[in-house]
Amino acid sequence: MKFHPVSILAVGSLAFDSIETPSGKVEDVLGGSVNYFSIAASFYAPVKIVGVVGEDFPRTHLNWLSKRQIDVSGVNILKGKTFHWVGTYDHNMNEAKTLSTFLNVFEHFDPVLKAEHQESPYLFLGNIDPVLQQRVLDQVRAPKLIACDTMNFWITGKPEELRKTLTRIDILSINEGEAYLLSGERNLLQAALAIRQMGPSVLIIKRGEYGAALFTPQGVFLAPAFPVAEVVDPTGAGDSFAGALLGFLAEAGADREMAKHHPAQWDQLLRRAVLAGCVMASFTVEDFSLNRLMLLDKTHLIERQHALMKMLLV
Amino acid sequence: MKFHPVSILAVGSLAFDSIETPSGKVEDVLGGSVNYFSIAASFYAPVKIVGVVGEDFPRTHLNWLSKRQIDVSGVNILKGKTFHWVGTYDHNMNEAKTLSTFLNVFEHFDPVLKAEHQESPYLFLGNIDPVLQQRVLDQVRAPKLIACDTMNFWITGKPEELRKTLTRIDILSINEGEAYLLSGERNLLQAALAIRQMGPSVLIIKRGEYGAALFTPQGVFLAPAFPVAEVVDPTGAGDSFAGALLGFLAEAGADREMAKHHPAQWDQLLRRAVLAGCVMASFTVEDFSLNRLMLLDKTHLIERQHALMKMLLV
Numbered sequence: 001m002k003f004h005p006v007s008i009l010a011v012g013s014l015a016f017d018s019i020e021t022p023s024g025k026v027e028d029v030l031g032g033s034v035n036y037f038s039i040a041a042s043f044y045a046p047v048k049i050v051g052v053v054g055e056d057f058p059r060t061h062l063n064w065l066s067k068r069q070i071d072v073s074g075v076n077i078l079k080g081k082t083f084h085w086v087g088t089y090d091h092n093m094n095e096a097k098t099l100s101t102f103l104n105v106f107e108h109f110d111p112v113l114k115a116e117h118q119e120s121p122y123l124f125l126g127n128i129d130p131v132l133q134q135r136v137l138d139q140v141r142a143p144k145l146i147a148c149d150t151m152n153f154w155i156t157g158k159p160e161e162l163r164k165t166l167t168r169i170d171i172l173s174i175n176e177g178e179a180y181l182l183s184g185e186r187n188l189l190q191a192a193l194a195i196r197q198m199g200p201s202v203l204i205i206k207r208g209e210y211g212a213a214l215f216t217p218q219g220v221f222l223a224p225a226f227p228v229a230e231v232v233d234p235t236g237a238g239d240s241f242a243g244a245l246l247g248f249l250a251e252a253g254a255d256r257e258m259a260k261h262h263p264a265q266w267d268q269l270l271r272r273a274v275l276a277g278c279v280m281a282s283f284t285v286e287d288f289s290l291n292r293l294m295l296l297d298k299t300h301l302i303e304r305q306h307a308l309m310k311m312l313l314v
Numbered sequence: 315m316k317f318h319p320v321s322i323l324a325v326g327s328l329a330f331d332s333i334e335t336p337s338g339k340v341e342d343v344l345g346g347s348v349n350y351f352s353i354a355a356s357f358y359a360p361v362k363i364v365g366v367v368g369e370d371f372p373r374t375h376l377n378w379l380s381k382r383q384i385d386v387s388g389v390n391i392l393k394g395k396t397f398h399w400v401g402t403y404d405h406n407m408n409e410a411k412t413l414s415t416f417l418n419v420f421e422h423f424d425p426v427l428k429a430e431h432q433e434s435p436y437l438f439l440g441n442i443d444p445v446l447q448q449r450v451l452d453q454v455r456a457p458k459l460i461a462c463d464t465m466n467f468w469i470t471g472k473p474e475e476l477r478k479t480l481t482r483i484d485i486l487s488i489n490e491g492e493a494y495l496l497s498g499e500r501n502l503l504q505a506a507l508a509i510r511q512m513g514p515s516v517l518i519i520k521r522g523e524y525g526a527a528l529f530t531p532q533g534v535f536l537a538p539a540f541p542v543a544e545v546v547d548p549t550g551a552g553d554s555f556a557g558a559l560l561g562f563l564a565e566a567g568a569d570r571e572m573a574k575h576h577p578a579q580w581d582q583l584l585r586r587a588v589l590a591g592c593v594m595a596s597f598t599v600e601d602f603s604l605n606r607l608m609l610l611d612k613t614h615l616i617e618r619q620h621a622l623m624k625m626l627l628v
Contacts (some may be wrong), residue, residue, distance in 0.1 A: 022500075075524070091500055186405055209502070210524035211536070222525070222538030222625045227502050271628045276320075288609050309535045312626045314585045 005121065006250040007046040011111050012126020012135050012149075014051045014075065015083040016040050019288065022091055023232040029289035030061055031085065033126035033149070036236035039293045040243025040280045041124075043248035043301060048117055050074035054082040054105045064294070074117055074193075078105040093234045093285075094208030095177065097171070113139040122250045124242060125169070127151045130161040137168050144255035147171040147246050148200070149238065155182050165197060172200035179205045188213060192220075201259065203305055204245070204271060204277075206238055214274045217259075218267040223274045226282035226308045226314070228291045232287045237281040240293060244280035244301075248273040262273050277303045319435065319589070320564040321360040324348050325425050325450050326440020326553070328340035328365045328389065328422065329397040333602065336405055337546040343603035344375055345399065347440035347463065350550035352384045353607045354557025354594045355438075357615060359564035362431055362555075364388035364450070368396040368419045376609070385415060388431055392419040392581035407548045407599075409491065427453040438556060441465045441552045444475040451482050457578030458569035461485040461560050462514070468494050483572055486514035487556050493519045502527060506534075515591065516584060518559070518591075520552055528588045531573075537588045540596035540622045547602045551595040556609060558615075560588040593618045 012034035018027045027213055038047045053062075055077060062072045078180040081104035086099040105201040118141050125133040125148040134150065154162050155178060162182075166172065172195065180186055183194035188205065192215040196203050203215040209231065214221040249255075252269050259266040279301055286292045326348030332341045348458040352361045362385040367376075369391060376386045397420035400413040408457040425446055432455050439447040447462065462483040468476050469492060476496075480486065487511065494500055497508035502519065506529040510517050517529040523545065563569075566583050573580040593615055600606045 097407070111546060111559075189543050207524065210521065211538075213541075220541065220625050222541075222628075224536030224538070227527075227534065229503050230501060275628060303483075309628060311534050311536075312628070314582075314589060314623060314626070 009120035010124040011050040018086045020088045028207040033239040035241035037243040041247035042239035044247030080105045098154040130165040170268040171202040173204040240284040241277035245277040248276040322436040323434035324438040325364040332400045334402040347553040350553035351557035354554035355561035358561030394419045444479040480513040485516040487518040554598040555591035555595040559591040562590040
């Protein structure tokens, strides 16, 4: 795959998930943050992924990814087993309960970027150790826009390192509960204020079935989730949200320069990118694993984005 | 007060509340559904209230209400004490926990409408026994638009009577948890479908700090809550939401005839009315009791409605 001016480098996990929700139960299905992210982003822009899998990870899936403008040459295949997450959701689908985590080969994940990957203009730091997130940041040469995700585990486990990461990124996308944990606040506005002071100019607080709140220097945008008839499995909703978001921005060529020189345009693109994220997440949750995403085409996305925009029209 | 073509008749409780929230604690403050409703609605249209209070209820407050196009001649003052609710909220401000309820004179509430009140074109049935709601419906002669609220207590306690009420109203406004309880569903769309089949053409599902979802024959509108810097006390948010909603519709002359003959206009007015409700509720929660509402002027409402509309602009 050739160098592309709007390509996205995404670093994170590839995994097997075993999940139980009120809608059913699946064992050892495909998952992982960079898996969800890259498929979602690839509807908008070329993606290069960096991750690690064990020998048990299906080559057929890597082949499937590489057929749709996703460069998998940064995926290391190591001796041993792939990262395995076991989780469950009760009727409150907004929060997963982790039953067990088998890091396996992911324990030794050390993202070393190929020369070509170091030139990527767009960067997504999936939910991994903030030390590794910084190691990736040290290797990219001139990123135009950096988005990042994190989770409770790192907020409480490596707060100092996470703070360092936050000073180096443009967009942070986290859950509402994580935003309260990170900020020490219990109020949306106060949490957003505190977190944006930690570094990220743009903050997106994901609110599960209630949508997402976007905070930019220009103001606040409150995006509703697209209501689906059945939430089968919320796993990957946040990562596919981030994929569509950054993909949308990359496709539009939106970056830090635009933020500086054309703030109104930047703000408007961010709003639409957040809606694209909500739409993508709404498809993700309609089935287990990547099942729904792998059957999507762009027409579905566009139709649903129009439908969602009608739901916030006054 | 003379007959007015867009006046609203509101039936419900006037109360003393004792409330504890993470922001503080108040004892024996003014409350009750029709109190919150009428103040909110009176920013838009004249209101006549029907209720009952004990001898301990301050005449000064009734006088204050009557100074702002609220007709309190339908409030009966009975021997005994006013209805008293004692409740608490934890950090999840979306749900109240009732500690005790002293019905007092409210136990003998039997809404008998004065001849003048029977002519009211707009009607709000506050959260009271559905048997009483029907007794009110039996007395109004030619209502143009009827909105109704209810709660868990009646959904589980008088389901048959509530179903009868629902067949006779135009707009139902309830909480998300109540919508799931009433419908037996666990999904927003499915709950809305089931409830609208019970009678109300228009359904509003209130989602606390996440806003409100409006379901009409024309589609879905997802309104965000206006984010405030501190939620002091959520009591009355739902009733003041309903007050602004119905007040807004009454002011615009929107009714069942408009719904039938100008569905697009009706749908658009409903969307704006829901936003007016969200705005009013956001003021209500900024202080205990009616404190914030009693200091409001219409400029505040208009400014915040504009601010909220900017937060859903794409």
